[in-house]
Amino acid sequence: MANKIVGRATAAIMLPLLGSFIAACSSAPAGEESRATEAEALKSAPVSIAKTTDGIQQASAPAGAKLIYRGGRVISNVQVVPVLYGSGTYISQVSSTSATAGASMFSFYRDITVSTYFDWLTEYNTTISGGTNQAIGHGTAVTTRQITPAASRNGTTITDASIQAELCAQLSAGTLPAPTHDAAGNNNTYYAIFFPKGKHISLGGTPSCQAGGFCAYHGTVASCGGKGEVYYGVHPDMSAGSGCDTGCGSNASTFSNQTSVASHELVEAVTDPEIGIATVIGPPLAWYDATNGEIGDICNAQLGTVSVGGFNYTVQKEFANRCGCIVTPPIVTPPAGACAHSVCATGGSLTSGCNSCVTSICSVDPFCCNTSWDSICVGEVSSICGPPYTNCAEP
Numbered sequence: 260m261a262n263k264i265v266g267r268a269t270a271a272i273m274l275p276l277l278g279s280f281i282a283a284c285s286s287a288p289a290g291e292e293s294r295a296t297e298a299e300a301l302k303s304a305p306v307s308i309a310k311t312t313d314g315i316q317q318a319s320a321p322a323g324a325k326l327i328y329r330g331g332r333v334i335s336n337v338q339v340v341p342v343l344y345g346s347g348t349y350i351s352q353v354s355s356t357s358a359t360a361g362a363s364m365f366s367f368y369r370d371i372t373v374s375t376y377f378d379w380l381t382e383y384n385t386t387i388s389g390g391t392n393q394a395i396g397h398g399t400a401v402t403t404r405q406i407t408p409a410a411s412r413n414g415t416t417i418t419d420a421s422i423q424a425e426l427c428a429q430l431s432a433g434t435l436p437a438p439t440h441d442a443a444g445n446n447n448t449y450y451a452i453f454f455p456k457g458k459h460i461s462l463g464g465t466p467s468c469q470a471g472g473f474c475a476y477h478g479t480v481a482s483c484g485g486k487g488e489v490y491y492g493v494h495p496d497m498s499a500g501s502g503c504d505t506g507c508g509s510n511a512s513t514f515s516n517q518t519s520v521a522s523h524e525l526v527e528a529v530t531d532p533e534i535g536i537a538t539v540i541g542p543p544l545a546w547y548d549a550t551n552g553e554i555g556d557i558c559n560a561q562l563g564t565v566s567v568g569g570f571n572y573t574v575q576k577e578f579a580n581r582c583g584c585i586v587t588p589p590i591v592t593p594p595a596g597a598c599a600h601s602v603c604a605t606g607g608s609l610t611s612g613c614n615s616c617v618t619s620i621c622s623v624d625p626f627c628c629n630t631s632w633d634s635i636c637v638g639e640v641s642s643i644c645g646p647p648y649t650n651c652a653e654p
């Protein structure tokens with residue numbers, strides 16, 4: 260099945276996998292950005308992300324992949340609101356609203372947002388120059404809500420515009436909890452919308468669960484009457500016969516395929532929530548690779564497992580600039596040797612020769628030893644230095 264996405268929002272393309280992967284940090288990104296202004300072509304507005312991987316299993320991130328901060332918001336402490344879009348048939352784990360009945364989509368969001376899978380997203384804090392000054396921390400989930408959409412917005416095929424309108428209508432009516440915000444007023448809430456069997460989604464003409472279509476996407480409502488920006492994810496049913504039962508993950512369990520896709524969209528929403536209203540490679544995009552897309556796209560269809568809350572959840576690997584495609588970053592503290600500070604921490608310039616890693620980096624990037632050991636130098640640790648520096652811990 261050809262998997263291709265062209266959408267205003269960003270979408271997950273999940274491909275069949277032959278097996279799952281354990282957490283690893285073996286694929287160092289080779290990408291290196293010019294310290295000068297990044298040269299890149301603006302994509303035609305609105306932002307579109309087209310990826311065709313045609314079922315080829317990627318063992319690592321594409322060469323040169325690197326998420327670059329574009330100036331937009333992230334989500335500080337995500338509050339996930341799982342939403343069932345109307346009546347109909349859902350897989351039991353999706354429709355479950357019980358907090359105790361075993362693994363469910365609700366428990367997935369509740370647990371994954373306090374897991375190690377979330378911890379490493381601090382790499383994408385925006386407490387940096389020109390940033391929105393947000394630190395990404397743990398999140399929460401509220402129990403799953405079921406809405407009753409207007410009939411006009413609940414046909415066999417439902418457009419993204421209808422989903423946005425319905426979401427705003429439910430917020431106005433108070434049947435869905437209003438968005439919550441961090442102390443600085445940045446939106447924290449993410450509505451993860453699930454659809455029953457037989458519903459087809461159209462995102463700007465691109466269909467769900469068909470060849471050339473998508474498995475899921477996340478988007479942004481610019482303004483929901485009085486509620487401000489709204490972040491949401493769209494998840495069509497993936498059960499047998501849906502079309503998303505092939506091409507969106509090869510687990511025997513539909514639920515595992517759904518959590519994999521859901522993890523992709525969730526972490527993208529956290530690190531790039533405003534993409535749905537972005538029109539250029541710049542603000543309000545947040546962490547975005549002009550070639551490879553968002554954090555989930557770079558590692559599309561590479562699976563792993565997160566054990567948290569008493570359950571083993573299937574997730575998709577997400578991209579760490581320092582490590583490549585990972586589930587959980589290995590925490591390794593490289594020896595500083597005779598250096599003034601850790602190579603994993605930004606700071607003053609280091610002296611070539613203080614350890615082998617610094618020597619290697621400064622031989623190709625003298626800035627790091629002449630001017631300062633900035634975030635690019637830190638980023639080069641994983642791509643240039645060998646073990647034990649390969650697995651660069653958080654500074």
Ligand SMILES: [Zn+2]
Nearest residue numbers: 270271555556
């Ligand atoms: Zn994506």
